[in-house]
Amino acid sequence: MLLQIRYPLLQSIRRLSSNKNQAIHRIIYSSSTNIWFNLATEEWLSKTIKPNEHILFLWQNDKCVIIGRNQNPWKECFLERMESDGVLLARRRSGGGAVYQDLGNTCFTFLISQANHKLDKNLNSKILLDALRSEFNIEARAEGRNDLVYGPQKRKFSGSAYQNTQQFALHHGTLITNVDTMAMKKYLNPNKEKLISKGVDSVQARVINLCEVNSSINHKDLCSAIEKSYRQTYSNDSIPPAKALSREVLDSIPELHAAYKLYSDPQWRFGQTFSFTHEYERRFPWGTISIGIVSERDGIIHTCEIYSDSLYVNMINRLKENFIGQIYTGESIRQVCQRTRDQVETEQEKSMIDDVQAWVLTQI
Structure with a gap:
């Protein structure tokens, strides 16, 4: 009789132990196209992530230039042109280089709690590549530290950056679908030595819009394809329906509002530079x-x-x-x-x- 009691108890303990390491997934969309607000939303998600939680956050920004955590905006972009044309300057917390974004970009964030899991950058890239292959017949590959490229000339359509803390790990980046490449030339001031090392003479020569490969691609359908690929990759877990975060709901969250004030503050955007x-x-x-x-x-x-x-x-x-x-x-x-x-x-x-x-x- 004692053995009969202990055995179910042991099974229960094993189930609890197994559930402890089972990931809980969330898929979230942003309805805002303001870069400062979206970065603030991403930060709020990272600070409130629960143990075992995995989050896929899909978003899009209107015209902006985003620089890395330790970059000098006066070196990386043409600020006067941006100011005249209403192009926002943003500084993210992660590293990496300066990028121009508009509504021809799709942004992604893979976010996990590090309590019981580790971020798998290769798996995240596979999710994106599988989405392009299965839904748009685009055969691409990962290249170097953080790029996704297309064709024999290795033309780049995606770059990534990373952030690691004790609480969470974050992998975010952009997929270029139909970006204004002339705006890249107008607003970005790329390092000439870096371009030479890539064998090109301009930013435009190095990148490719995915619409050049498949003219039907757009932000909405690409997000759906990424969500589908994400669900298939984690098919062993029950993933609830995707949730859209509205600006009105997020505006009412004090922590998110504080993060928005930081990202929009000139002291943050211009001030985190070397002398x-x-x-x-x-x-x-x-x-x-x-x-x-x-x-x-x-x-x-x-x-x-x-x-x-x-x-x-x-x-x-x-x-x-x-x-x-x-x-x-x-x-x-x-x-x-x-x-x-x-x-x-x-x-x-x-x-x-x-x-x-x-x-x-x-x-x-």
Whole structure:
């Protein structure tokens, strides 16, 4: 009789032990196309993930440039052009390089709790590749550390980045379906040595839109294909229906709202940079002017030296004083020049400041 009691108890303990390591899956879609909000949603999901939980998060962004955790925005992209065209700058917490995104991209995030599981980057890539193969007849492959490529020329259509903490592991990236490749050239300032190492002379030459391979591909159908591939890969687990997160619901979550404030904050977007110096010189009809900007890690202009053979000494000094303490962005430069313009008296000085403003904005 004692053995009969113990045996069911042992089976129950084994079942509990087995369930402890069984993954719980969630598939989530974002209804927002704002990069700051989507990064905040991704962060909120990562901070609230439960033990044993696996999350597939699918999202899309309107026009933006996203830089890596430790990148310098003044080196990676043309900020003035972005500002003029309403292209948002975002900084993610993960590493990697700068990317341009618009509604011709599909973004993915594989997120797991590290309590009992480890992130399998190769398996995640297989899920994406299987989706392309089965639903769109696109034969592609993984290449290098974090790329997915197509064809003998290894043209890239997907790049990834990673983040690891004690609580979670995250693998996110983008699939290029029909991105504006001319915008890449307009807003990104790629490292020339990196392009040479890839055997190409521009970002456009290296990438390929998946619509060039299959014209029927689009964000909605691609997300459905990825979801289907994800479910097939984890067929041993019961995965509930996908859930769409609306902006209205997410706006009411205090932790997510705090994350959104961080990602949209200029101090985060521009300030997480190494100290740098920017020097440039120009000859105008009224004289030569040289400007030296020094920023120390936070994107703020800590030192500004202006040298000129212009006869208007006070104008030059006021301009230099107004630069110090300002964040090094196009809008800030406009404000500095407008403030200086209001402080000078002659029309000649105002015209000179207009010249300086137009010139400096092309250098950022």
